[in-house]
Amino acid sequence: MLSFYDGFFLNLCVMITSLFVYKELVKKSSFAMQTVSTAIIKGLFGGLLAAVLMRFSIKTGTNSMIDLRIIPFMLVVLYENWLSSLLTAALIIFVRFMMGVSIYSFVNVIFVLVSWVIFYYCFKRIENRWVSIVVMLTFSNIVYTVLNVIFTLGKSFNLFLIVTYWIICILGGVIAVYMMDYLNETEIIFKRNNKYAFTDPLTGLNNVRSFELAFNKAKSRLEKENESISIMIVDVDHFKQVNDTYGHLEGDVVLKKLAAILKMSQGPNDIISRNGGEEFSVLLKDCSHEEAYEKADALRKIVENSFFVIKNGTTSIHVTISIGITTYNDTTIEINQLYDHADQALYAAKKSGRNKVCSYSQVVDPVSN
Incomplete structure (x- = not known):
């Protein structure tokens, strides 16, 4: 006791x-x-x-x-x-x-x-x-x-x-x-x-860290298996104007709606991430370049034809997106350059007028494409 x-x-x-x-x-x-x-x-x-x-x-x-x-x-x-x-x-x-x-x-x-x-x-x-x-x-x-x-x-x-x-x-x-x-x-x-730590708090999508983990895991698998992997980088056109005109809170509404469209339009095995700001990425496993291009263009059309309702339902606006894509073992040979090549393709899509899908092959050889 x-x-x-x-x-x-x-x-x-x-x-x-x-x-x-x-x-x-x-x-x-x-x-x-x-x-x-x-x-x-x-x-x-x-x-x-x-x-x-x-x-x-x-x-x-x-x-x-x-x-x-x-x-x-x-x-x-x-x-x-x-x-x-x-x-x-x-x-x-x-x-x-x-x-x-x-x-x-x-x-x-x-x-x-x-x-x-x-x-x-x-x-x-x-x-x-x-x-x-x-x-x-x-x-x-x-x-x-x-x-x-x-x-x-x-x-x-x-x-x-x-x-x-x-x-x-x-x-x-x-x-x-x-x-x-x-x-x-x-x-x-x-x-x-x-x-x-792995999820974007605004959209609920994967964040950059989660994307990098998935990308590194995919690279390790590709070293053992002969598969193709594609990546698309999506960016909202003139998003700064949306923020300047309607405010950042309404801009967040647009980003959340776009995230919902991305989740709805992509396959269950596709890894969708928000890279920051108005930029998103989609990692397409075992997806050829032709399939990736078709998916990207279908996504672009869905967004172009969608209404983005803001201001508590009182205002509807249209936005467009530009997309850059590339595919490992097709348009990109070095796996470590996959993201950079997709980013260059995105830049080319924006430079050529926006609301477009651009492949890295068009960056390398713009004449033949």
Whole structure:
């Protein structure tokens, strides 16, 4: 048994460490998916944490001990589903009986089950979350106090024990919920940053980093297999005028609509990316130069004939695009020059009047093309 301060500090350390380990396991595994099996695992984890806290009971300075078993139980109710919380309750009851069968074992059954009802009622009915948490802990403590009075018949009622339990339970509960919220928020930020490391936040397309990874992977495959790969670079014509006339927010609307057209018009194996600004790229795997040219021209026509609705639906505008394309093992022999050659073809398309598709072969030999 530990002294009061040592025991309380140890219990907090155990809870915080366990919550951190739990969130790391959830973040790096399939536990984030809510299924029956994951609900069972999460419920068992909550019960295991409660059992550990029961093992490291806090000495109150009298012949009595208290623990924070109810806090993991409350956390499971708050953050998981009814099945997980029911399993946590069952495990708490089971562990208490394993520690010894006495009248207090049966008191624990009543305490846990009544607390479960209180927790779920507060969770469902009280909208303000922190008010709900305080009410949960308060009524759970009232149940603990009433049971203590009833089953001791008031003869060995220990006011110091009750007051101490109320203080550490509410304080420990608030700290545990705050820590859980902090870990959840950190996980959300981690996932968002991880997503935006490979995804363009405006359009939802791949970003430059994601494109480079896919391109390097494709190059490695081409070294082993004799396949063709094409790339098209797409740029919105006179996009600066759109921004200057309607504002950058409306320009973003145009870019998102163009991204949607790109996703709709390209195949499932094509890798579509936003390279920055108004420039996009499409990596066409196992695609001949003729097929790439046909796809590019079809895309150009779709955009040319589309309405781009801006200003909250009050204005429609037309935009056009210029596209440069090239194909490895056809118009481009060196795989590392593929992107540069497509970029040169795009420049030629813009220089020759825009709203055009230009192949790198037209850059190399403009007379014959």
